[in-house]
Amino acid sequence: MSESYEATVTDPVSAPMTCDSNPVEEWLRMDRMPHIWCPGCGxxxxxxxxxxxxEESSLDRKNIAIVSGIGCTGRVAGYLLLDSFHxxxxxxxxxxxxxxxxxxxxxxVVYSGDGDLFAIGGNHFIHAARRNLDMTxxxxxxxxxxxxxxxxxxxxPEFAIASTTxxxxxERPFNLPYLAQSCGAVYVARWTVYHVKQLQRSIREALEKPGFTFIEMVAPCPTLFVRRNRLGDGLAALESYEENAVIKNGADTRECDLGMGGPIVCGKFVDIDRPSYLSNQVAHLRKVLGDRYVMPDAWQGVVQ
Amino acid sequence: MVETKKSAAPKAPKGHVVINTERCKGCGFCAQFCPTGVLAMSKGFNLKGYHPPIIADAAKCSGCGLCGMYCPDFAIYGVKNGRKPESGDL
Known part of the structure; x- marks a missing residue:
């Protein structure tokens, strides 16, 4: 067999098309490609x-706004062809x-990394979850x-090597699902990027659920974390996720700590209903103020 | 139900894979996680010096599109044969 990589289309007769018609491209700002993420990044x-x-959900694409912070994951807002803010x-x-x-x-939708959301933005996270703001x-x-x-x-994770350690x-790390649940998130799940189909379904559920929904996506950082801790490359990290993942829907989030080489408990942990901040505010002010309450124009017909 | 007898002639593959070799960074996710083993990593290089995947066994492709789901560089996708990919295929 020849090792030429030019043979790209296996059956050009039944599907005459170019390499540029990847269906994901309609969601990306293709002028920004290729992206900055390392080979093997999740x-x-x-x-x-x-x-x-x-794509699968019932949401209108024109109605989605994506917000990112700073960091590698913070680049997502710049690459997605949606209303976005970095x-x-x-x-x-x-x-x-x-x-x-x-x-x-x-x-x-807030799409950001662990350092951005839980170190510098940790304070904001606990309060957004406490208020049950309607966002994913x-x-x-x-x-x-x-x-x-x-x-x-x-x-x-404890005892892992980083450039500053x-x-x-x-230090004991945060257990993100437990943190989100105890702060009041109504939907909490964790998947690794190895579990693509489960993650896709989980994101759809979170997007369609009203209230503060949170998903932790465990991903390899092949250049830094994985390499420094001698865990191989991005592919080896994904294989280790496959091996170590324990799928346990409805698991007690207190037992979902992540350690070096330990089990990665994945699944949907929390799915409850709680009035969101906006509906709570409107209901309460209507009760207290009665006819004197005037709802802001932008809220009319949206907040019940 | 009557079991259909398997014909001797090889069946046409159910799907196929399209690879954009120049966008590939050679992480190997697609070849590793292809459920039917269609892909292998090439020994050849693309312009940036990465080893892109090649199609090792086109007949096995089911067009499930899992390669495109895993690809962090949006460089590969699978489609079921007989139609062009649409956004609904995602």
Missing amino acids: IGTSVNCFTRAI TTHGRALPFATGLKLASPKTKV VLCVNNFNYGMTGGQVAPTT PYGSV
């Missing part, structure tokens, strides 16, 4: 799952909160700060 795979989830570091959720209050008919938060967890050189993050981190 963020691109999570973007595939996200675009397929929107905020300052950690402030994706405050921006998204303002956006949701000003325009409740918009489906707000997708967090790509690659266990370190990828863009700035692999510093230790609040999600770095050359002998191993001694």
Whole structure:
């Protein structure tokens, strides 16, 4: 067999088409491609799952706004062909909160990394979840700060090596599903980027569910975290996810800690109903003020 | 139900794969996670020096599109034969 890589189309007769018609491309700003993510990075795979989830869902594409913070995952807002905003570091959720209050008919999606959402933006995360703002938060967890050189993050597992902890981190990391659940998120799930189909379904469910929905997407950082900890490359990391993943829907989030080489508990952990911030506010003010309450114009017909 | 007898002639593949070799960064996800083993990594290089995948066994392709789902660089996709890919195929 020849090793030529020019033979790209296996059956050109039945499907005459060029290499440029990848169906995901209609969701991407192709003038920004190729993207900056390293070979073997999991963020691109999570973007595939996200675009397929929107495609499958009942949402109107023109009504979706995507907000990112800073970091490798923060680039997602710049690459997706949707209304998007690339905020300052950690402030994706405050921006998204303002956006949701000003325009409740918009489906707000926050797509950011673990360092952005839980270190610098940790404060904003707990309060957005507490208020049950109607938005979806997708967090790509690659266990370190990828863009700035692999510093230790609040999600770095105990004893893992990062550039700022050359002998191993001694901090206890956040257990993100437990944090989200205890702060009041109505939908909490965790998948690795190996579980593409499950992740796609989970993102669709989160997008369609009203309230604060949160999905943690475990992804490899092949250049920094995976290489420094001698775990191989991105492909080896995905194979280890396949091996170590324990799918346990409805698991107790207190037992979902991630450690080096330990099991990765995946699944949908929380799916409850709770009145959202906007509907709670309108209901309460109607009760207190009666006829004197005037609903903002942008909320008319959207908030019940 | 009557079982259909398998014909001796090889069946036409159910689907096929399209690879944009110049966008590929050679991570190998597609070849590793293809459920039917259609793809293999090439020993050849693309212009940027990565090893893109090649089609090792086109007849096995089912057109499931999982390669495109895994590809972090949007460089490959699978389609069922007999029609052009549409956005609904995602």
